[in-house]
Amino acid sequence: MGTSNLRPDQRDAFQRTLDVISESRRTRSSVESNVQKSLLEPSEPSQVSLTLPPQIAELVFELPVRRRLTDLVLGASTVEEVREFLYEFSQVATLRNHSLEPRHTILLVGPPGNGKTSLVEVIASELSLPLLAVRYDAIVDSYLGETSNRIRQLIDFATRTPCVLFFDEFDAIGKERSDTQETGEIKRVVSSLLMQMDRLPSHAVVACATNHPEMLDRAVWRRFQVRLEISPPTREELGVWYDRFQRSLGQKSTLGEDKFIHAMSGRSMAEIEQFMLDVKRKLVLFGDKLNATQAVEQVLARMNSQPGKTTPAREANGKLSTRKTSARASKKQAPDGQTSGGISS
Numbered sequence: 001m002g003t004s005n006l007r008p009d010q011r012d013a014f015q016r017t018l019d020v021i022s023e024s025r026r027t028r029s030s031v032e033s034n035v036q037k038s039l040l041e042p043s044e045p046s047q048v049s050l051t052l053p054p055q056i057a058e059l060v061f062e063l064p065v066r067r068r069l070t071d072l073v074l075g076a077s078t079v080e081e082v083r084e085f086l087y088e089f090s091q092v093a094t095l096r097n098h099s100l101e102p103r104h105t106i107l108l109v110g111p112p113g114n115g116k117t118s119l120v121e122v123i124a125s126e127l128s129l130p131l132l133a134v135r136y137d138a139i140v141d142s143y144l145g146e147t148s149n150r151i152r153q154l155i156d157f158a159t160r161t162p163c164v165l166f167f168d169e170f171d172a173i174g175k176e177r178s179d180t181q182e183t184g185e186i187k188r189v190v191s192s193l194l195m196q197m198d199r200l201p202s203h204a205v206v207a208c209a210t211n212h213p214e215m216l217d218r219a220v221w222r223r224f225q226v227r228l229e230i231s232p233p234t235r236e237e238l239g240v241w242y243d244r245f246q247r248s249l250g251q252k253s254t255l256g257e258d259k260f261i262h263a264m265s266g267r268s269m270a271e272i273e274q275f276m277l278d279v280k281r282k283l284v285l286f287g288d289k290l291n292a293t294q295a296v297e298q299v300l301a302r303m304n305s306q307p308g309k310t311t312p313a314r315e316a317n318g319k320l321s322t323r324k325t326s327a328r329a330s331k332k333q334a335p336d337g338q339t340s341g342g343i344s345s
């Protein structure tokens with residue numbers, strides 16, 4: 001198309017439009033090739049870092065991205081959901097041939113310390129995208145106009161720049177809008193955010209995590225195409241932790257799998273990770289006086305005497321629960337009425 005008959009301002013606008021189109025094609029194809037690479041090759045994750053424009057640098061902090069999906073202990077259905085989510089990204093051309101877009105919004109819910117933040121890190125890592133966590137304290141201003149302005153800046157940035165935009169502890173901002181204790185201000189912030197989120201293209205990944213899904217209103221749930229419940233470990237996952245633990249010790253401990261599962265039942269993934277690290281620390285510092293079994297016994301005794309232990313889940317017959325009732329194993333209903341495997345759509 002010739003531009004010679006356009007006014008200079010029209011020519012500028014035309015050029016800007018072309019620039020946006022070509023930037024969007026470029027970023028999309030770089031995301032696609034990264035996903036292809038990272039999903040197909042078991043390579044080390046590359047930390048993708050961004051130089052953020054100053055006004056955006058105040059609104060987010062960049063989180064380190066190191067781990068891969070296989071580094072986490074997750075239920076099979078969660079892994080399957082995440083793999084499919086990642087695969088869609090690599091298949092955008094095929095999807096578009098059928099007038100479809102890959103899903104790009106994901107909500108993770110579940111009790112503390114079971115891997116919500118870690119899973120968002122993994123998604124960024126598998127997609128080779130930088131991970132930007134939104135700072136609510138920097139976004140919310142006493143003037144609504146300014147808050148909306150900052151949200152707009154952030155969403156504009158994510159539209160242009162491939163990244164995973166992460167709203168951690170999302171309930172802090174996405175609270176039930178009918179909650180009378182909430183000020184009208186925060187409700188308007190959420191409305192503004194949700195409206196702005198709708199204009200994000202599919203190459204911008206939005207991830208939200210919360211321990212309080214009951215505090216999110218219907219309008220928030222509706223925005224997320226993938227919803228996953230990240231639960232405390234099942235018996236099977238405790239078995240995976242046990243194998244990792246024994247391998248990581250570098251020497252044999254007499255701690256049997258059943259005893260390990262019994263001791264860790266009712267604990268979060270984070271507590272189990274801490275237990276492993278505590279044992280390893282003891283062996284590094286006191287390995288000349290302690291063997292692995294003694295180190296394990298000491299750390300277990302300390303763990304059990306400390307406050308904060310969650311009561312192991314037990315079934316009615318007194319046996320340790322395998323938590324079959326978790327969302328992974330049951331059909332749950334999301335507040336918008338959609339039923340799904342887990343709570344993912």
Ligand SMILES: Nc1ncnc2c1ncn2[C@@H]1O[C@H](COP(=O)(O)OP(=O)(O)OP(=O)(O)O)[C@@H](O)[C@H]1O
Pocket residue numbers: 071072073074110111112113114115116117118119209210211230269270271273
């Ligand atoms: N599924 C998991 N597999 C391996 N390690 C895990 C897993 N879940 C949690 N961890 C470990 O526990 C720690 C806390 O995990 P993470 O921060 O991802 O939990 P969270 O669900 O986001 O917790 P919170 O709700 O408190 O933010 C991390 O150091 C992480 O390595």
Ligand SMILES: [Mg+2]
Pocket residue numbers: 116117118168209
């Ligand atoms: Mg977290």
